[in-house]
Amino acid sequence: MRVLITGGYGFIGSHVADRYFKEGYDVFILDDLSTGNKEHIKFKHKSYIVSVEDKKCEEIFRSYHFDVVIHLAAQVSVMKSILDPKRDTEINAVGLVNILSLSHKYKVGKFIFASSAAVYGANEQLPLQETNRCNPISPYGMSKWLGESYCEKWRELYSYESVVFRFSxxxxxxxxxxxxxxxxxxxxxxxxxxxxxxxxxxxxxxxDFIYVGDVADAIYRTSNSNLSGIYNLSTNxxxxxxxxxxxxxxxxxxxxxxxxxxxxxxxxxxSLSNEKVVNDLDWSPMFxxxxxxxxxxxxxxxxxxxxxxxxxxxxxxxAPSLFKQFQPYIENVLVFSVIAWLTLANQVSVLNIVDFALFYILIIGVIYGNRQSIIAVCLSIGLLIFEKILEGRELISLTYDTSFLLQVALFLSIGLIVGYSIERKNNLLKEQKSKLEEHEDRYSFLSDMHAEMREVKKELQLRVLNTGDGLGKIHYLLKELDTLDPERIYLNSIDVLQKMMKVKKVSIYKFSNDNASYKLVADSGSFKSSATLKVEDDYVQQIANKKSIFVNKTLLPNAPLMAACLSNGEEKIALITIDDLEFEHISLYHENLFKIITELIEAALVRALHFQSLSEQEHFLAQSPVLKESVFQKILQTKREAYTKFQIPYLLLEGMINEETFIHDVTEISKEIDETDYIGESNEHHLLVLLANTSKQAGEQLVSRLSEKGIVLKLVEGEL
The missing domain is CATH 3.90.25.10 (UDP-galactose 4-epimerase, domain 1)
Structure with a gap:
């Protein structure tokens, strides 16, 4: 079983994590390390350094089905809540709502929320009971009370039960x-x-002091009970x-x-009364x-x-050594000292000094930027003035010496231009570095998620293979679904279902963008399937609204024998139907087998679609729905295989790209084709249109309609 502990590297969280690990749970910890310490956990576990209000939390819930979520992450300082109530609310209220919503969305069995005795405020009716009036006197207590209210509202609105513990x-x-x-x-x-x-x-x-070991024990016991509601957790x-x-x-x-x-x-x-939790949970403090x-x-x-x-x-x-901090100044002064020595020792003329000074300002500015270039300008001007004085000039005379003023202006302009340019370049580099770090952080997060998913998959494979049961064939299923290409998953799913279920007819329908129908994307080809399923049809509604698989036990007309709706949380993705199953295979065993297979297909498809959305910009030509050649060819190859294996028809149309009317042509083509069809480019500067599950007659009609709009396409592959 899997438990997610938010704030698991903290004081209470680490003890709770220890207890669940000792009981054989797979422990997952989510913590931003603002107060937690990784050194608290010594055993093997999954770690996510993320804040509870971060959107990345959904990636974690989507990837794993947790049995228990324990929400301990919080800002716990009363003084900090008074000084910064906004941040206190973000963590304690917004963070709770995020984790609570995800727990409900991804069907977590037990949600436990850590509240506090601070919700009671200055209440003198001791020992305080759960029914006493709450009157918090600090933002911290208010945010915890608000969190309790959210848990209660989730029970009323969504029938989602939770347990709230008010810690002493x-x-x-x-x-x-x-x-x-x-x-x-x-x-x-x-x-x-x-x-x-x-x-x-x-x-x-x-x-009322309570030892942390007793708290961890109560939380663990709660996760294996039917407890729900609000409870004090104390020694009374x-x-x-x-x-x-x-x-x-x-x-x-x-x-x-x-x-x-x-x-x-x-x-x-x-003092808090613990009478309610002692009676309902059969728990009492041991320390x-x-x-x-x-x-x-x-x-x-x-x-x-x-x-x-x-x-x-x-x-x-x-801290880093002082030398590194002052190194630019030291090197600046050393270079200037060389130039000054050459000047004072009469090694070079004043004219050469100007040349040397300009070179010196330029080099210092390029290496160190604006601040050091300005210092170099000031030092060079000072050296020039000193040279003039040594020649017998008076300071006042320099103010109307055009040659001197021109030299000073030259120093300033070179210093400012070079310094500004380098400073601007450095700022741009910092900005790009910041963006790179942000993308690297996101990539690292997704990469870790992918690696962990592969570990889980391998572990599942080994477990299934070692059972000695016929379900060892699921190893083959997992291999077939180990891809990030949705089209490949649709195709392989048909093959997998036919071989695993020994069924002749399999159809997969993709949920349309207009939310009005399901479009056929793949079919076993054993006999003709309907190209579209309308959402308003009675049996389609029954299939789409069922949380588990649909089995046509009442023999609804026109309905498949079994079906399953694939979804990503509340978002529907596709519909899988099977039919023509042999009589001896119509059993509870095959129902469960169909459920397992469709769940694995759903997980693979969700992962592939998520990857596709993240890399969408890399698949299309800039600002157009036209796929790049390499991506289009992969999809075309999948359609060819589908035709070879299952005789699923497709058509490939080709036409020349007109640079002047390209955007118009693509827009008009997009209006005429289905969302299961694709537009791509070829290396010969041709425009390609791939029509899925389309007959030659329908293709010819499309060519005719486009021809009337001035778009010339011809059929080059498919039902010629």
Whole structure:
């Protein structure tokens, strides 16, 4: 089984991931690492470094069918939510809606959302129960309450059940210093460092602390239960900060405590009732406060030991050396010093100095850009002035010396032009580099997804082959569908269904762009199929609206024996129908076999169409529906094979390309042909039109209609 944990590299998420891995689940983690740490997870898992509100999340859900999704990713700092409520809402509200919507869309069995006791606000009706009024006092609490509302609305609108846990103050190993639970990790950190503890107020304020291991246990149990709704997750007990310090001193020894003024708005007492979850889930916390503190204390001591051993290595990897930062200035001054020395030693004349200075400004500007070129200009002008003074000229006389002013203007113009040009070039390079990195990131993401899909496919192949069952033939099916060409998938699907199902008639219909019909794209050719299925037809509606396969048990007239609608989420792609199945093969076994095959065809087709949409620009001539020659020839070859194997008819029309009327001709041709037909170019500067499932008579009629519009095409291949 597969579990997706958002925020899985975080404090709570990593413990939840550990628990599911130990129970034999395939663990997938989605985290943007804003607070998480990859070092928390030591076992083999699938990792996606993506924010929960990112559109890339759909790629992950589309590629895997998760059994459980646990949404822990959140902005958890109350102070940050006050300082930046917009970002808090983006992560905690928008991110939740994205993951919740995808979980519903891709039929995730169990969705678990981590809420917080912060939704109750300053409520003094202790212990707080799920029915108590919510009145959050911070944007963080508001966003969590809003998240709970979304989960409830998804149940009302879409009948999608979820479980919401309102955590009390969670503590344990791997915790940072944020949130109320962070009090324990903060205090233990200071104690191990020999520092005093700051306590706000008199220390008698209470909190309901729960160990992270108990939280992970409750979440795991929930994923294997029928639980739904809102639950507190707590120990149903209170402990004061003074009592907490006393337990810590038992572990470490006496420590100094400093009491300061209480924080404004700080809640004096907090405790959540866990009666509902104890009764409904048959769960109870296993870790006492003392045992939980011992576990956390030992982890912090181990962490301090590791940090001490790594301190030397870390200190050697600090900021880049000062030399690299000042290298352009140093080299600029060195080159200028050579020119100045030649000048002051009377090695070159003033005229040559001008030549040398221009060359110096040009080189520095080209190498280092605008800033260094301006410095070079200033230094060169200074050197020129100094030379004039050595000749006995006065500074005031230089202001009306046209020769001097011309030289200064020359220095400035060269420096500014070269500096600006190089700076502009560098900015363009940075912009292109940024775009390249963005595309590389997208490519890397898709490449990783593809690699993981291939791993899953290989694993599935091995499992199927090792069963010893007749379904080992699915290995052959997977090989046939291992392509990114939709036309090839349509063709191979017919072959696969005929061989696997031992059925004579197979038809595949593609959903039209006008959403009004299904167009025939492939057919076994055993006997004539309808070229179009209308969406409003009763049996077509039954097939398209069924979540599983359609079986014609009521013997509807004109309906196929079995059919399946292929879709990408809510978007319909195609319809597969089979007929003329031998009587002994009309069984539940063959129904299940048909379901498995069509699901694999659907997965292959979704992947191929997604790849096609990403690489669409590479397939067509610029700003036209005309396929490039290499792409068109692949489709043509597929049609030829379909004709050879199944006698599926096709026609190839050819005509000369008229440069002046090219766009008009292509537009008119596009209006006349179906969306299952193609327009392409040939290396002989010819325009090609490929008509699928078209008779010679229909082709001749098309040629005639186009001829009336001044477009001359002739039939060159097909039913001649």
């Amino acid at each position: 103050n969670v503590y344990g190993p791997r915790q940072g210093n944020t949130g109320e639970g962070g009090v324990i990790s903060t205090f233990l950190e200071r104690i191990t460092e020999g520092k005093y503890l700051d306590i706000y107020g008199d220390g008698e304020q209470t909190r 007990s209170e402990i004061s900060i003074n009592e907490l310090v006393g337990l810590m001193e038992e572990l470490h020894g006496e420590t100094e405590v400093a009491y300061t003024a209480a924080k404004e708005g700080d809640i004096q007492r907090s 006492s406060m003392k045992r939980g503190l011992e576990q956390t204390y030992e982890w912090i001591k181990d962490k301090k030991t590791k940090q001490t051993s790594e301190k030397t290595v870390t200190s050697s990897k600090k």
